[in-house]
Amino acid sequence: MSTRRLLCRIGAALLVVAALSGCGYRPVVQHGPLAQANGVNVVLFANKSYRAGVEAVLGRHMIDEFALRTGGRVLPADRADLELTGTVVSYGTTPVSYTAADAIKEYRAVLTVQAVLREQRSQKVLWKGDLSEQQVYPVNADIALQQNAEDAAIDKVCRRLSERVWQQISQRF
Numbered sequence: 001m002s003t004r005r006l007l008c009r010i011g012a013a014l015l016v017v018a019a020l021s022g023c024g025y026r027p028v029v030q031h032g033p034l035a036q037a038n039g040v041n042v043v044l045f046a047n048k049s050y051r052a053g054v055e056a057v058l059g060r061h062m063i064d065e066f067a068l069r070t071g072g073r074v075l076p077a078d079r080a081d082l083e084l085t086g087t088v089v090s091y092g093t094t095p096v097s098y099t100a101a102d103a104i105k106e107y108r109a110v111l112t113v114q115a116v117l118r119e120q121r122s123q124k125v126l127w128k129g130d131l132s133e134q135q136v137y138p139v140n141a142d143i144a145l146q147q148n149a150e151d152a153a154i155d156k157v158c159r160r161l162s163e164r165v166w167q168q169i170s171q172r173f
Contacts, residue, residue, distance in 0.1 A: 039075035040066055040082040041120065045113065049091035054111065057154055058088060061162040069166050077120065084165075086115035089130070093150070096136055103139075109153040110134045115165050127169050133157045 042062045047055040062084065067074045077083065089112045095104040112132040118125055137153040140146040 037073075037081035039073035039080040040070065040084055040117075041077045041080035042066055042074055043077075043083060043085045045086040045088050045115075047088045049088050049111075051088075051091040051154075054091055054154055054158070055088050058111075058113065058158040058161060061155075061158045062165065065159075065162040065166050069170075081120060082126070083118050083120045084115065085118070086113055088113050091154075106136050106138055107150070107153075108134050108136050109150060109157060111154070111157045111161065113161055113165075117169055129165070129168050131161055131164050131168070133160045133164070135160075 042059065044059045045055045045062075063074055066084070074080075091109070091111050093107045093109050095106070096108045097105040099105050110132060111134075112130065114130050115128070116125060117127040135153040135156045137149040140149060
């Protein structure tokens with residue numbers, strides 16, 4: 001047998017051993033109510049801010065974060081033990097830097113939410129928190145590019161808020 005063929009067989013055997021050895025992704029949930037629950041239902045947050053659609057962006061990130069961290073245990077309401085609800089309390093932008101000509105150069109987007117994790121059956125509150133995140137984004141004279149920059153900032157803020165909600169719930173237990 002040639003050396004090349006022998007190396008190919010050894011490589012194939014190592015791949016099979018690695019695949020069968022149990023290496024791979026495991027959910028992060030090890031403690032607290034998320035560890036004992038069959039899953040969580042992430043309900044679209046209410047939106048009390050003036051910014052339409054921000055709750056949908058936040059909801060998408062919440063579902064993604066909880067699906068990633070629980071190993072896909074984001075379930076519909078009729079099958080989940082837990083429920084994550086909340087409210088987008090406020091969204092606002094403020095100028096944070098100016099050019100030499102005193103024109104606005106950058107804005108800061110700030111999003112504040114309240115989130116609640118409950119047992120669905122008993123409605124017992126397991127965790128509740130108020131969180132806020134911010135992101136600076138550039139000004140652009142082109143209104144479409146300006147809107148794109150603000151949308152990108154909102155996306156980053158929502159992603160970070162979702163991560164923080166997960167961290168807060170996980171650290172609580």
